[in-house]
Amino acid sequence: MKDRNKFFIKDLNLYYGTFRALINVNLNIVEKKVTAFIGPSGCGKSTLLRCLNRMNDLIEGVKIDGVVALDDTDIYGDIDVIKLRTKVGMVFQRPNPFPMSCYDNIAYGPRCQGIKDKATLDQLVEKSLKQAALWDEVKDRLNKSALGLSGGQQQRLCIARAVAMEPEVILMDEPTSALDPIATSKIEELMESLKEDYTIVIVTHSMQQAARISDNTAFFLSGEVVESDITSNIFTKPRDKRTEDYITGRFG
Amino acid sequence: MIILVQRKVFENELTRLHNEILLMGSIVEDMLRDSIDSLSNRDKDLAVEVIKRDDMVDGKEIEIQELCVLIIATQQPVASDVRRVTSAFKIINNLERIGDHAVNIANVTKDLLDKKINLKEINEIKRMSEIVIELVKKCIDSYINLDIRQVEEILALEEEVDNAHHNLRRDLVQRMSCDANMIEQYSKFIFVSSHLERVGDHAINIFESVNYMVTGEYKDF
Numbered sequence: 001m002k003d004r005n006k007f008f009i010k011d012l013n014l015y016y017g018t019f020r021a022l023i024n025v026n027l028n029i030v031e032k033k034v035t036a037f038i039g040p041s042g043c044g045k046s047t048l049l050r051c052l053n054r055m056n057d058l059i060e061g062v063k064i065d066g067v068v069a070l071d072d073t074d075i076y077g078d079i080d081v082i083k084l085r086t087k088v089g090m091v092f093q094r095p096n097p098f099p100m101s102c103y104d105n106i107a108y109g110p111r112c113q114g115i116k117d118k119a120t121l122d123q124l125v126e127k128s129l130k131q132a133a134l135w136d137e138v139k140d141r142l143n144k145s146a147l148g149l150s151g152g153q154q155q156r157l158c159i160a161r162a163v164a165m166e167p168e169v170i171l172m173d174e175p176t177s178a179l180d181p182i183a184t185s186k187i188e189e190l191m192e193s194l195k196e197d198y199t200i201v202i203v204t205h206s207m208q209q210a211a212r213i214s215d216n217t218a219f220f221l222s223g224e225v226v227e228s229d230i231t232s233n234i235f236t237k238p239r240d241k242r243t244e245d246y247i248t249g250r251f252g
Numbered sequence: 253m254i255i256l257v258q259r260k261v262f263e264n265e266l267t268r269l270h271n272e273i274l275l276m277g278s279i280v281e282d283m284l285r286d287s288i289d290s291l292s293n294r295d296k297d298l299a300v301e302v303i304k305r306d307d308m309v310d311g312k313e314i315e316i317q318e319l320c321v322l323i324i325a326t327q328q329p330v331a332s333d334v335r336r337v338t339s340a341f342k343i344i345n346n347l348e349r350i351g352d353h354a355v356n357i358a359n360v361t362k363d364l365l366d367k368k369i370n371l372k373e374i375n376e377i378k379r380m381s382e383i384v385i386e387l388v389k390k391c392i393d394s395y396i397n398l399d400i401r402q403v404e405e406i407l408a409l410e411e412e413v414d415n416a417h418h419n420l421r422r423d424l425v426q427r428m429s430c431d432a433n434m435i436e437q438y439s440k441f442i443f444v445s446s447h448l449e450r451v452g453d454h455a456i457n458i459f460e461s462v463n464y465m466v467t468g469e470y471k472d473f
Binding site: 207208211235236237238243244247248249250 | 259262328329330331332333334335467468469
């Protein structure tokens with residue numbers, strides 16, 4: 001079956017005031033695949049990630065031109081941004097569980113959406129925690145504070161919280177950089193199963209992580225997408241010398 | 253700010269890998285040359301010397317393999333670096349096989365020491381071996397310089413080797429039918445010709461690995 005594009009990004013430019021942080025970005029994000037954004041610090045990876053659910057709207061002085069289309073609909077057109085952020089969830093670098101129970105963390109979003117029925121919420125919480133590979137570890141402590149979980153567990157809770165909203169896309173901004181190797185490995189394994197149901201876009205500073213878990217990789221440099229291709233091509237025979245130099249560690 | 257970084261340890265290991273492969277190539281080239289010299293000069297000592305060098309070649313192959321595994325495990329090479337390291341496995345395997353063929357030729361020298369042989373066959377083998385040695389040298393040079401531009405000359409040499417083998421085998425078979433006393437000798441020379449032809453194949457395999465290193469594409473020449 002031919003791959004379908006979930007996001008279509010065309011001639012995207014973003015300015016923080018007068019600083020042009022994204023320059024003529026053209027990129028497709030394939031549906032139900034993991035796409036990794038790699039590149040040196042400050043090259044625009046997280047900026048583009050935040051464009052995909054309009055989180056940059058919350059930053060003062062940001063200006064955007066170009067097209068970011070989700071399922072052929074321009075998300076910078078006349079759309080409901082709250083609904084967009086339901087469809088396009090986000091997981092951040094530092095795990096940020098709410099200061100409430102594990103159960104309430106997961107149920108919070110659905111409750112805001114108007115779901116009040118306990119049985120429905122119970123089912124949703126269980127399903128989300130199972131999808132995040134956390135159910136077995138927390139099922140006997142659902143009413144205890146999420147802040148008592150380990151870092152890796154907290155991050156999986158945040159993923160469960162995102163999937164409870166039944167998104168179509170999950171954005172991950174360096175989701176494992178604050179975690180130990182075992183917790184990292186669990187999150188990476190989780191992504192393999194999550195991509196069966198969701199489109200995943202991940203920003204990572206770890207080339208090895210991008211090589212291990214992603215289907216497609218885009219290399220950023222100074223606000224531009226230098227090269228994007230299937231991950232195996234990027235890491236075995238990149239076309240652009242700048243990509244080759246970066247991923248082989250000759251510059252950073 | 254973009255800065256150039258040096259992965260010193262990694263660069264040193266890649267340099268070491270390159271040099272070890274060159275050394276192995278040099279040993280094997282000499283073995284091949286000396287094996288033919290031992291045959292044409294009926295030099296038993298040289299033949300024995302060639303056979304002894306095979307242990308060195310086998311040892312080098314293992315040493316280089318272990319270095320490649322270490323680089324992969326500790327440095328996680330990608331792009332041209334990973335192509336270089338993985339190609340090294342194939343290159344050293346082919347070099348080791350060339351060494352084996354040189355040993356087989358040296359064994360023929362020992363077998364024929366007390367047998368009558370004609371200058372005609374020796375000269376034919378020598379001529380064929382000169383083309384083979386030039387082919388091996390060009391393929392190893394393509395690795396040294398990561399340069400695949402001599403592809404036409406290399407393929408032309410390979411064709412010459414194949415033709416030389418085909419013609420020599422045909423002629424020797426014919427001679428066998430005319431002179432029953434020389435059957436053993438002519439058979440051995442056919443073996444030598446076959447070994448030289450196989451050396452040519454291994455040289456082309458090395459060139460294919462170099463092509464992959466340079467272009468990232470697998471191509472069967």
